[in-house]
Amino acid sequence: MNVTWERNSANSPLKRRRYTLSFFLVENYQTQGRIKERRIGHLGDIEERFLNSKMRDMKAFHQGLFWAKVDKKLEGLGLKAGKRNRIEAQIAKLVPRPTREWALWAVTCVPRHDA
Numbered sequence: 001m002n003v004t005w006e007r008n009s010a011n012s013p014l015k016r017r018r019y020t021l022s023f024f025l026v027e028n029y030q031t032q033g034r035i036k037e038r039r040i041g042h043l044g045d046i047e048e049r050f051l052n053s054k055m056r057d058m059k060a061f062h063q064g065l066f067w068a069k070v071d072k073k074l075e076g077l078g079l080k081a082g083k084r085n086r087i088e089a090q091i092a093k094l095v096p097r098p099t100r101e102w103a104l105w106a107v108t109c110v111p112r113h114d115a
Contacts, residue, residue: 001027001083003090004037010047019048023070023091025077041077044069046095057104063095064102 004026010018023043028035050062070091074084088097 001025001040001087002037003043003087005094007048020045021048021051021094025087041073043073043091051095060098060102064098066095067097
């Protein structure tokens, strides 16, 4: 099993171009001598702006929401630890897992900016 992702245009009421990354769990199969991918399930979505934002805590908050959804989906699949760790590592290349304090931003909302 592997992870693939797609970049899709998201609707924005402000007429700005926004994009969403959608992550899917796939497996390879062979048909007529060709190897193809079959989607097993949708793991989660995150807007690109939450990956590139300079507002550190807001970025971590939205990445935490993304990972909470991904974790729930992966738990439901009952994967072995090694396979799950490999899948999480593939996702983390694009969406880093935040620290445990990611949810505090919703309470404090104190903006801190990265340089």
